[in-house]
Amino acid sequence: MCADDSRATDARTTAQKLSLPTLTAMVVGSMVGAGVFSLPRNFAQATGVFGAVIAWVVAGAGMLMLAFVFQSLAVRKPDLNAGVYAYAKAGFGEFPGFFSAFGYWASACVGNVSYWALIKSTLGAVIPGFGEGNTPLAVAVSVVCVWGFHFVIMRGVKEAAGINRIVTVAKLVPILLFVAILALTFKADTFSANLWGDGLLFEQVRATMLVTVFVFLGVEGASVYSRYARRREDVGRATLLGFLGVLALFASVTLLSYAALPKARTEALRQPSMAGVLEAVVGPWGAVLISVGLVVSVLGAYLAWTLMAAEVLFVAARDDDMPAFLRRENRHGTPSAALVLTSALITAVLLITLLSEDAFTFTLKLTSALALVPYLLAAGYALKLGGPRTQVLVAALAVLYTAFLIFAAGLKFLLLSCVVYAPGTILFALTRREHGRRLFSSPAEVTLFAVVAVGAVLGVIGLATGFITI
Template identity: 65%
Template sequence: MNEPARQSFALPTLTAMVVGSMVGAGIFSLPQTFGRVTGGLGALVAWAIAGGGMLMLAFVFQTLARRKPELDSGVYAYAKAGFGNYPGFLSALGYWTVCCLGNVSYWVLIKSTLGALFPIFGDGNTVAAVAVSSVGVWTVHFMILRGVKQAAGLNTIVTVAKIIPILVFLVFVGFGFKADVFAANFLGGPGLEGEGLFTQVRGTMLVTVFVFVGIEGASVYSRFARRREDVGLATLLGFLGVLCLLVMVTMLSYGVLLRPDLAALRNPSMAGVLQAVVGRWGAVFVSIGLIVSVLGAYLAWSLLAAEVLFSAARMESMPAFLSAENRNRVPFAALWLTNILIQLFLVMTLFAEQAFLLALKLTSSMILLPYLLVAAYALKLAWSGESYELKPRGRRVDLVRAGLATLYAAGLVYAGGLKFLLLSLVIYAPGTALFAIAQKERGHAVFTPAELLLFGAVAAGAVLGLYGLVTGRITI
């Protein structure tokens, strides 16, 4: 039997991976999620901070792709190269969990959208919703098993298809924009009189992280890149395009409905905004666009999740069985474990009052450690001069960019709040069992002394998180 040819992705495919990963459920819920916590001014400040911080992070991924071309699956590999085995493992575990939680949020939002027509689906967390979502999970699972390249090609087509309804939304809402409504919303209006600008902006931070998750899509799939320099360029092109869409969707919505009305919309709230401009068909159109968009993002995230586990196993920080591939060169063991976890999370949504919002915020919280470690690694390289010996040009600029990206990621941990930090540690601590298995099966000590201290801190935080859940101090 002939071995399949090595798959490679050109710049358009890598860019589509970035856009496909970023444009999912989040953009369709922006009017309501921003309307709940801030007005137009707070939204502008939030996007300036988030856009600037994420732009620095995009530059970091571009720099690392150029300076460390031997490191594949960037999010995980950069953390390990910079800070050791266990921090690298935590980055891989966190990113993998983000992929799984993000996919759960997509299914919840799809069923919530259909719930407007079929009450049996409710807000996406009923038994019927979970059952239908489960069928979807395993249908995509077996499609991906047929080949990564075929799935990535489909992702490119879906990415183009799902941008179209967003552009149509922008055109119609642009024509329906009312300056007086926007002015009334600018400072927040009724209900936010006692909330300062800082509080309003802080309330948007986890939301902005959620919609930007996926910026690393090309980096994670760097081993398939036809040219290494395409990884950084795809990251920047994808980020800038998506940023423009996110800002326009948010700001134009403030010119259609008053902020309290935006806050009261059912998700996907873009549907309610367009309905206010063109009538019922607008809500139906956006709902169809959401389903296409979310299914495309789900496909991209399934690919990314399996790739992270596979690469971590190849670099000996995950159990060896996760590095197994089938005859189509798909990491099937990693894909199976991914979808088993997604299935478990879907069942858990039956017990969450606001399943989509919980998945959104927990996804955003889990991604902060991987992003922080990537930015800190770039900062470490620029500070020490490693990889700049032969090509010193741009070191100062890289130092500034990496420093700003690190500050932004650290600031997000604060903005997210203690609740979601502790919930993240509840996942990180037991997940460390995979790291222990990997180290034992290769004959290594599980932890170095420094790593043992780090694990102690993670475990202590997990205990506090569990205590909070049991006592009701932390609710989901």
């Protein structure tokens, strides 16, 4: 990038500085999306009240450690922008850094597909042609919406972030009403009857892990937008404020639902299951309220995640870790080329959901699995940095938590993640070629690629033989 381009980019970035409330809204807006509306059924299918409490303690503590990691790194490494990707590169080299950027981006794109699947499933209750969100009509409408949002975001990051702040406030209202109503109508006998799930408690808790990861994705939202923060310390503050508020909200939605309906009835609810729970308590208007809230929530989360996905590609390209064409910006300062590639991948995955039996659950779990490598590398970098004993302990716990999540994901989603990761190496090869550099700079990078390639081959074989289904 030439000096004039760099000065122009810096000038636009300065003009778009984001405040602490807006950064916090980015975190909350990123996390409060489709996942919260599916929590009652997803948890009821996995465990009872006791297992749910343990699951939220584990997930809350683990994600809190990750939140502390991002807070610490934002202060200790203020020169690293687009946090997740930058931390992986600084800690482990260019190829792992590239994998982190690509995986985080792919996770965001697949997550956005889950949003459209759920919103069309919600509308399917009144428009049969939408079905469970994976019919031809549902996919066609979703594709139109994807590109509609694309052109809104093209008008500028600050404008899109401002819209997200408004949407974040609006979508919290029905969720908070859900919590208040269920608290006031709490049925102690129903809650007591739902205390225990089926099977080993460890397996019950494990079954919830990808769900909790999905709803917490976005905890690093302020870190990704660190270059837009008015004050660097606001990045860490926004991360913690957003995380603690959302944790309380998610746990409340889950546990109070056990006091509304017998576990077996909740398991059988159509997604979004929050709508079915509230309808059982207050009548049909409850389902309407939640459905409207879901539409607003998903649109806001989609906006936030599309912004973050494009930002990661743009910063990686600006650091010469992605092909040069991805660093292009339009006159509004929006990373236009990265945004086009993001919208294109979302469209492609939407088309794939036509082959899926349960598009929402499949994309939810794949989103979580793809995000685990970027999270693990960021936590590993914090551990590698060392420092005061407390920071080392926090980083170690974050590494252990993300490693446990990879185990909890299971073989199916690990292999599917490899199927996504392996082709991404083409972008890495193009980048290295642009700069006249060797594809891999160390035996460790060759080994990493070999492992992912083998995993991708096994994943494709699994799909072809029916061992893996989507």
